[in-house]
Every structure is written in C-alpha cells, then in structure tokens.
Amino acid sequence: xxxxxxxxxxxxxxxxxxxxxxxxxxxxxxxxxxxxxxxxxxxxxxxxxxxxxxxxxxxxxxxxxxxxxxxxxxxxxxxxxxxxxxxxxxxxxxxxxxxxxxxxxxxxxxxxxxxxxxxxxxxxxxxxxxxxxxxxxxxxxxxxxxxxxxxxxxxxxxxxxxxxxxxxxxxxxxxxxxxxxxxxxxxxxxxxxxxxxxxxxxxxxxxxxxxxxxxxxxxxxxxxxxxxxxxxxxxxxxxxxxxxxxxxxxxxxxxxxxxxxxxxxxxxxxxxxxxxxxxxxxxxxxxxxxxxxxxxxxxxxxxxxxxxxxxxxxxxxxxxxxxxxxxxxxxxxx
Ligand code: TYM
Numbered sequence: 001x002x003x004x005x006x007x008x009x010x011x012x013x014x015x016x017x018x019x020x021x022x023x024x025x026x027x028x029x030x031x032x033x034x035x036x037x038x039x040x041x042x043x044x045x046x047x048x049x050x051x052x053x054x055x056x057x058x059x060x061x062x063x064x065x066x067x068x069x070x071x072x073x074x075x076x077x078x079x080x081x082x083x084x085x086x087x088x089x090x091x092x093x094x095x096x097x098x099x100x101x102x103x104x105x106x107x108x109x110x111x112x113x114x115x116x117x118x119x120x121x122x123x124x125x126x127x128x129x130x131x132x133x134x135x136x137x138x139x140x141x142x143x144x145x146x147x148x149x150x151x152x153x154x155x156x157x158x159x160x161x162x163x164x165x166x167x168x169x170x171x172x173x174x175x176x177x178x179x180x181x182x183x184x185x186x187x188x189x190x191x192x193x194x195x196x197x198x199x200x201x202x203x204x205x206x207x208x209x210x211x212x213x214x215x216x217x218x219x220x221x222x223x224x225x226x227x228x229x230x231x232x233x234x235x236x237x238x239x240x241x242x243x244x245x246x247x248x249x250x251x252x253x254x255x256x257x258x259x260x261x262x263x264x265x266x267x268x269x270x271x272x273x274x275x276x277x278x279x280x281x282x283x284x285x286x287x288x289x290x291x292x293x294x295x296x297x298x299x300x301x302x303x304x305x306x307x308x309x310x311x312x313x314x315x316x317x318x319x320x321x322x323x324x325x326x327x328x329x330x331x332x333x334x
C-alpha cells in the first residue's frame with residue numbers, strides 16, 4: 001500500500017492539522033510505503049515573500065519530524081524538489097473541465113469572501129491531483145476540508161484513463177495509466193473545531209497552535225468560546241468547541257471522566273466552571289505536545305540536517321515519480 005499526503009507551508013501549524021492529518025501520517029507509516037511532503041508550491045498562493053516561504057518550508061519539515069514522521073521509514077520531501085509534478089499538473093489540466101474548478105470550494109469560498117482569486121488558487125486542486133497521481137498513491141489521509149479535492153482527483157484520474165487507455169474500465173478502476181486513489185478520514189477528528197466553533201483554520205484566526213510559546217497557547221486556550229452556564233448547572237454539549245476539543249485531545253478513557261464532570265454541575269467554580277475545563281485542556285495540550293515542541297526547537301537549530309533529510313527524501317520521491325511521468329509522457333505523445 002502506498003500512502004501519500006501533504007501539508008501546506010503557509011503558516012503556523014495547529015492542532016487541527018495534527019489530529020486531522022499528521023497523527024494519521026504517523027500511524028500509517030507503519031502500514032505501507034508512506035510519502036509525505038511539504039506543499040510549498042501550494043503555499044505560494046498565500047506567502048509572497050521568498051525568505052518567509054523558505055523559513056516556513058523548514059518549519060513544516062521540522063514539525064513533521066517532531067510529531068513523529070520518521071524520515072528513515074517514510075519518504076519526507078519538499079513538493080518543489082520534484083519538477084515532474086509541475087509537468088503532470090499541466091498535462092492533467094488539458095483534460096479538466098473549467099466547471100469542476102469553478103465549483104471547487106477552495107475557489108468558491110475565496111470568491112464569497114470578496115477576494116479576487118488568482119489563477120494559482122483556481123488551479124490549486126489540479127496541482128493537488130498531480131501530487132497524488134504522480135506517485136501511484138493508494139491511500140490519501142486528509143481532514144474533511146480536503147475530501148472534495150480527493151473526489152475531484154478520483155474523477156480526473158478516471159477521465160484521463162478513459163481518454164488515453166483504450167478499453168479502460170471505469171467501474172473496475174484498474175489497468176489505467178494513473179492509479180485511482182482513495183481518501184482516508186477518521187470521523188472523530190475529520191474536522192477539529194477552532195476556538196470560535198468554526199473549523200479550526202489559520203484563515204479564521206481561531207487556531208490553537210502546535211509550536212507557539214507557552215503564553216500564546218495559554219491565551220488561545222483561555223479564549224475558547226463558552227456560553228453563560230454557571231458552574232453549578234450541567235453544561236450543554238452541543239455547539240461547544242471546548243467540549244469538542246477536550247474530546248479530541250484526551251483519550252476516550254480520560255475523556256469519560258471529564259465528560260461526567262461536564263454533565264453533572266457542581267457549586268465550586270474551581271472544579272466545575274468553564275475556567276477549570278480550560279485549564280484541563282491546557283494541561284492535556286502540554287502533556288500531549290510538549291515532547292514534540294522540545295524536539296521541534298532542537299530540529300530548528302540544525303537546519304543543515306533538515307536540508308539533508310529533505311534532499312534525501314527528494315531523491316526517493318523522484319524515483320517513485322519517474323515511471324509514472326514516463327508512462328504519461330508516452331501516452332500523450334511527448
Ligand atoms: P492544509 O495544509 O490546509 O492542511 C493539512 C491537513 O490538515 C487537515 N486539517 C484539518 N483536519 C481536521 N480539522 C481541521 N480543523 C483541519 N484543518 C486542516 C487538512 O484536511 C489536511 O489533511 N491542499 C492541502 C495540501 C496538499 C495535499 C496534497 C494533501 C497539497 N497536495 C496532496 C493531500 C494530498 C492543504 O492545503 O492542506
């Protein structure tokens with residue numbers, strides 16, 4: 001089984017990225033040939049400063065490793081180190097209907113927010129499809145917000161295969177030039193809420209970051225939205241980002257005890273007020289992420305080593321890409 005996924009180097013990573021994606025990357029690297037990359041070409045859509053883009057690429061690489069991606073086991077690389085991806089992006093684009101891209105949510109959301117989208121944003125799902133299809137990927141672990149892109153990728157792989165492989169059977173999905181992948185999402189963590197209850201996202205400014213300072217993290221956690229229920233009253237569980245976040249950060253066994261307290265209510269605000277539950281979340285955050293945060297700081301102090309690891313990963317990734325791009329070039333007549 002070949003597993004592939006990527007994370008954009010467009011800013012600070014947050015716990016939604018971890019629970020929705022990177023934790024799965026770590027689990028799946030034990031189950032097959034895993035390829036994980038830093039989507040630094042995608043990041044150019046929002047980072048328009050070369051020095052900052054370079055820095056964020058290294059930060060994202062350090063984050064992967066600190067959180068448990070093992071470069072000896074998984075192929076860890078930078079998207080831009082594999083030029084074949086840009087070639088496949090173009091070739092795929094020649095068979096993709098404009099309407100598919102006009103309907104893609106990443107593009108529609110931007111329009112809805114009144115932004116004037118660039119071509120880069122419009123073509124973003126095509127580059128993502130090229131990322132996936134270039135490596136003959138079987139399984140792509142992603143959060144819910146990326147599912148639509150996966151569905152498009154599956155459609156386009158079929159379309160390309162029907163175009164270039166005589167007698168291609170779309171039902172069986174085998175025997176194509178491009179392998180048709182499958183998405184993998186875990187229901188419990190497919191969409192981690194942010195501090196305001198919307199999906200956690202840099203764009204909404206509602207994140208709990210993975211690698212901020214202790215002070216920043218405390219501030220973020222203390223600002224999770226709550227209602228006006230008093231400590232003595234049982235707390236509602238619907239539309240409560242604090243409750244959802246506790247459920248995500250703690251194991252089911254640990255959460256069971258927190259949940260009981262949440263529902264029972266009690267006179268003492270020190271144990272049953274929202275402030276107390278926020279403190280519990282902060283403690284859970286530190287217990288979960290402090291080892292990775294320490295490791296992250298160490299990795300960022302040895303950039304030469306990070307660079308070496310990325311170049312080693314790029315070599316391996318290019319070897320996976322070579323037969324696929326050569327098949328594609330042959331079929332389309334290049
Ligand atoms: P990106 O960088 O926005 O997010 C990286 C991963 O984190 C997941 N994620 C979340 N999961 C649960 N709850 C949340 N609140 C949350 N926020 C983010 C995302 O679903 C994603 O899995 N286009 C991609 C990067 C990419 C890619 C690819 C992924 C480029 N090429 C090929 C897979 C395969 C992106 O922008 O993800």
